[in-house]
Amino acid sequence: MNAQRRRADATENRARIVEAARELVADGGEVMLNAVAKKAGVGQGTLYRHFPTRDDLFAEVYRQDVEELVDAAPALVAEYDPLSALSAWFDRLVAYARVKRGVLAAVEAGVRRDLADHSHGPIGDAVTTLLEAGKADGTIRSDVDARDVVLLVGYLSRLDDGEWDGRARRLLDVVLDGLRRGA
CATH class of the missing domain: 1.10.10 (Arc Repressor Mutant, subunit A)
Known part of the structure; x- marks a missing residue:
């Protein structure tokens, strides 16, 4: 070979x-x-x-998921109207958050902090891309920023495994409705 x-x-x-x-x-x-x-x-x-090591593997899973989530934002904005792009990104966010929970539970505390610290900036930038597109076309409230959205969707980490499938996406729909202009 x-x-x-x-x-x-x-x-x-x-x-x-x-x-x-x-x-x-x-x-x-x-x-x-x-x-x-x-x-x-x-x-x-x-x-x-x-x-x-186990941490090396799970850190790579996490890094790839963050990269895919971040890379999806501009592609979705290019393909869909801003609200649909944000909604589709939220679908990806649900899948990412589920994996994130498992990864962060599987790695050592120091690795957990490092992964979380390095993902906040890129994910915030992706949210900003999505929000700015909606603000530009008038569908997203002008008084919200990426930090607002990140704080709101942070509740996903509080869901129990048994309620994940029935509640995660529905709660993101509530957030999406609250981001609409005129909400």
Whole structure:
């Protein structure tokens, strides 16, 4: 096997490991690394070559989720009217928040703080992109900013697992309604 193919295989294995960990974290409960390796279809040695520690793996899951959430904002603004873009972004936020809860529960306190500290700025910037589009077309209240929205949606971390599916998106709809101009 040539070096280029080995690199491609390694990249594919890494992506499968991260996706398997994301899925298991989103399902709730404690995530064992051997379960991640099995779900990804790799051996534990392969998992540990890519992610020497549990914290390394879950930090990568978290970083990728933040990146995808942040990158979605300008793409959604380009594709949809501002309120629809914000609503679609909130759909992604629900999925992100569910994974975030599991990741933050699985990592050490120092890693948890570091991940949270590094995500606030980019997520705030994404919210600003969405709000500014709505303010520009007159559909979003002019008196709100990204910090207001981040504080309001922070309640997602307070939901119990049993009420997540029935309540998370509905509560974000309440926030969305409150952001509308004239609300």
